Amino acid sequence: MNIKKMTAALVSAAMAFVTAVSAAATSSAKLVPSENPDPGLFSEERMWFLTLRQTVQPSIRYDIDYSKVAKYSVTFTVLEEDRELWNGDISGTIFQWLKSDDIPDYVTDENGSPVYETDENGDIVYETRDVLDENGNIITEFVTDEEGNKVPKKKEHPLHAKYCSQATSYHGVKDEELGIDTSREDGDHIYAEKTGDYTYKLTSDDFANPIAAGDAQSIAYMQLAFCEWGFSETETHICITNVDVMDSDDNVLISFDGNGKVIGGNAPAPEPNGAFAVVENPELPLVVTTPTAWYALGYSEGKAMNGETNEPYPSLEFDIDYSKVAKLSVAFAVVEEDRDIFDGQCGGGLSLSISGGDIAPQNKELWDKYIWQGYEWWGVNDDALGFKAADKDMIAEKIGDYTYRITTRVLDNPLANGDTTKLDHMMFGVQEWGSNKAKIKVLQLDVMDNSGNVLLSYDANGKATIPDTSIPDTSVPDTSIPDTSNDPSSTPSTPDTSSALDNTSEDPDKVIEFVPIPGVDEAADEETAKVIAEIKVSAPEAAFEASTTLTVKKIDSVGGENAFALDIIFMLNGTAVQPKDGTTVTVSIPVPPKFKDVNEDLLKVFHYLNGKYTKIEATVKNGTVTFDTTHFSTYVISPDDLTANNPPESSTVAPETPNPSTGVAAVSVLPIAAIVGAVVIISKKKK
Numbered sequence: 001m002n003i004k005k006m007t008a009a010l011v012s013a014a015m016a017f018v019t020a021v022s023a024a025a026t027s028s029a030k031l032v033p034s035e036n037p038d039p040g041l042f043s044e045e046r047m048w049f050l051t052l053r054q055t056v057q058p059s060i061r062y063d064i065d066y067s068k069v070a071k072y073s074v075t076f077t078v079l080e081e082d083r084e085l086w087n088g089d090i091s092g093t094i095f096q097w098l099k100s101d102d103i104p105d106y107v108t109d110e111n112g113s114p115v116y117e118t119d120e121n122g123d124i125v126y127e128t129r130d131v132l133d134e135n136g137n138i139i140t141e142f143v144t145d146e147e148g149n150k151v152p153k154k155k156e157h158p159l160h161a162k163y164c165s166q167a168t169s170y171h172g173v174k175d176e177e178l179g180i181d182t183s184r185e186d187g188d189h190i191y192a193e194k195t196g197d198y199t200y201k202l203t204s205d206d207f208a209n210p211i212a213a214g215d216a217q218s219i220a221y222m223q224l225a226f227c228e229w230g231f232s233e234t235e236t237h238i239c240i241t242n243v244d245v246m247d248s249d250d251n252v253l254i255s256f257d258g259n260g261k262v263i264g265g266n267a268p269a270p271e272p273n274g275a276f277a278v279v280e281n282p283e284l285p286l287v288v289t290t291p292t293a294w295y296a297l298g299y300s301e302g303k304a305m306n307g308e309t310n311e312p313y314p315s316l317e318f319d320i321d322y323s324k325v326a327k328l329s330v331a332f333a334v335v336e337e338d339r340d341i342f343d344g345q346c347g348g349g350l351s352l353s354i355s356g357g358d359i360a361p362q363n364k365e366l367w368d369k370y371i372w373q374g375y376e377w378w379g380v381n382d383d384a385l386g387f388k389a390a391d392k393d394m395i396a397e398k399i400g401d402y403t404y405r406i407t408t409r410v411l412d413n414p415l416a417n418g419d420t421t422k423l424d425h426m427m428f429g430v431q432e433w434g435s436n437k438a439k440i441k442v443l444q445l446d447v448m449d450n451s452g453n454v455l456l457s458y459d460a461n462g463k464a465t466i467p468d469t470s471i472p473d474t475s476v477p478d479t480s481i482p483d484t485s486n487d488p489s490s491t492p493s494t495p496d497t498s499s500a501l502d503n504t505s506e507d508p509d510k511v512i513e514f515v516p517i518p519g520v521d522e523a524a525d526e527e528t529a530k531v532i533a534e535i536k537v538s539a540p541e542a543a544f545e546a547s548t549t550l551t552v553k554k555i556d557s558v559g560g561e562n563a564f565a566l567d568i569i570f571m572l573n574g575t576a577v578q579p580k581d582g583t584t585v586t587v588s589i590p591v592p593p594k595f596k597d598v599n600e601d602l603l604k605v606f607h608y609l610n611g612k613y614t615k616i617e618a619t620v621k622n623g624t625v626t627f628d629t630t631h632f633s634t635y636v637i638s639p640d641d642l643t644a645n646n647p648p649e650s651s652t653v654a655p656e657t658p659n660p661s662t663g664v665a666a667v668s669v670l671p672i673a674a675i676v677g678a679v680v681i682i683s684k685k686k687k
Contacts, residue, residue, distance in 0.1 A: 112556025286462020
């Protein structure tokens with residue numbers, strides 16, 4: 001779920017509607033934008049957006065029972081200088097926009113592929129949008145992709161339609177003293193009631209709440225929007241002075257003023273962002289420790305971050321091969337005193353930032369690629385506590401009581417890719433987005449190569465160590481170890497590795513054949529399970545360490561309906577690994593039954609990585625798809641050209657620049673709804 005993109009789309013649509021109706025009006029009533037908005041508020045001359053709940057960064061949460069939120073009242077006043085023009089002719093909408101991780105956006109089939117809208121004839125319905133032509137007239141046009149093809153309209157999930165966007169329309173006011181009654185009596189609108197001199201209050205109808213109805217366990221995003229559509233024939237200005245959030249019995253849960261600030265000395269305030277326990281005695285490499293961020297330097301030339309003029313970081317260099325940095329892995333634990341309130345809903349990101357040489361702000365392509373790239377995580381897997389992590393880039397797996405570990409996939413490194421030969425900074429970041437009340441503590445951060453070997457490790461205070469990977473000299477007896485050769489009782493037993501890969505000889509000419517471990521994807525249907533069971537991977541013996549295993553899982557969210565995607569991963573001691581030294585490995589996959597009627601010559605194989613499809617050389621013969629690769633992640637079989645689905649380069653979201661004074665990624669103080677032209681995500685780019 002991408003809350004920011006969803007909200008930006010809703011706001012864009014609403015603003016397009018405002019533009020359209022305003023163009024049709026002879027004049028307009030205008031809202032007075034807030035001059036000093038609190039975080040969570042965005043306002044302009046047509047709209048007043050107040051975010052009540054937000055689980056992504058910046059996190060917004062109030063100490064109220066969100067399951068009881070049912071309606072809103074908005075109080076506004078006419079500016080004194082416009083009162084002689086006031087005729088009560090106002091109209092607009094009170095919106096509630098809501099999102100929950102428990103509510104899907106669209107209907108999907110049994111394979112997880114989207115279901116599209118169809119008309120009465122069974123034909124696909126395509127996406128449309130309303131725009132203004134050069135004369136200010138509203139016209140409807142089809143939405144098209146980069147190739148000019150019309151975009152099919154996904155079928156909205158019934159729960160999404162019920163809860164996501166709800167509205168109460170208003171029109172006019174009643175003010176007996178002024179002799180004004182512009183209210184509509186058609187039953188479709190509410191009207192503003194007088195509460196003071198030129199001051200009025202609108203109260204919405206009840207909005208449906210998925211928690212109260214049992215359709216969701218939590219709210220990920222909730223926003224109130226008050227919109228003035230501008231149908232008035234006189235140009236008057238109104239100013240919002242008070243907003244009440246109420247339950248269905250009109251009990252006020254929380255109140256805000258026109259700046260989005262909580263009203264009342266005893267009113268609940270936003271809870272602090274982040275759930276990290278701040279480190280009290282950080283070591284030098286740990287340069288940032290806040291409730292939202294735990295950032296450690298890996299390398300520094302002694303310059304200010306990103307070339308700014310603030311105080312520079314100290315010079316720092318470890319005796320490691322920086323070109324091999326490819327993965328991050330963090331272990332964290334819930335602090336003991338908060339374990340009784342832990343609900344498993346922590347989340348954030350693991351990030352790597354590299355600058356220097358050609359990685360500079362003026363080289364936007366490389367800057368966007370290597371500054372604060374990362375992966376997202378959400379929730380933890382803990383069977384004993386009944387917690388299940390969301391299907392994100394990374395999964396937090398239990399490694400002890402209230403203790404978990406997450407590991408990224410391979411990250412881009414400009415030194416390895418040949419994009420630069422010089423470093424100014426390398427920094428590793430762990431982020432928490434304020435989604436959990438219980439405090440969690442970073443225990444250890446490991447910096448690894450693409451095979452999962454640890455290059456550099458930081459402890460909870462940021463102290464850095466380099467693992468000892470030297471090979472002991474066996475020509476001289478190690479007197480530190482007691483000689484137990486004559487004591488049979490002390491001789492350690494030899495583990496049974498008969499079922500594991502044993503390549504200790506590493507004969508370069510010997511080929512090992514892997515098959516997926518049984519039961520790797522128990523949720524797969526019978527046909528898919530059969531395909532997975534018959535997959536074979538042939539690799540030189542030296543390509544993997546002993547005990548490496550192959551895991552394969554079908555991925556329904558990649559490739560679309562006319563594709564068959566598999567996540568092919570090699571695992572060693574619970575960590576994903578890649579073939580050593582870029583060794584070529586051969587993969588053989590039975591043609592999936594869904595393509596039994598497709599000419600084999602039409603089938604293609606694509607490597608799906610970093611959100612893009614790359615076509616690779618493959619042969620399809622006698623019911624088997626065969627290809628060579630040096631990197632394992634997601635591969636897709638399809639008769640379609642999936643590269644047409646790749647996003648344009650220009651659509652890459654520009655990451656935030658870390659605050660030079662702290663190293664923490666800068667976050668806009670505006671709510672999500674304010675971000676219409678660009679979507680900003682603290683976790684940077686998903687790989």
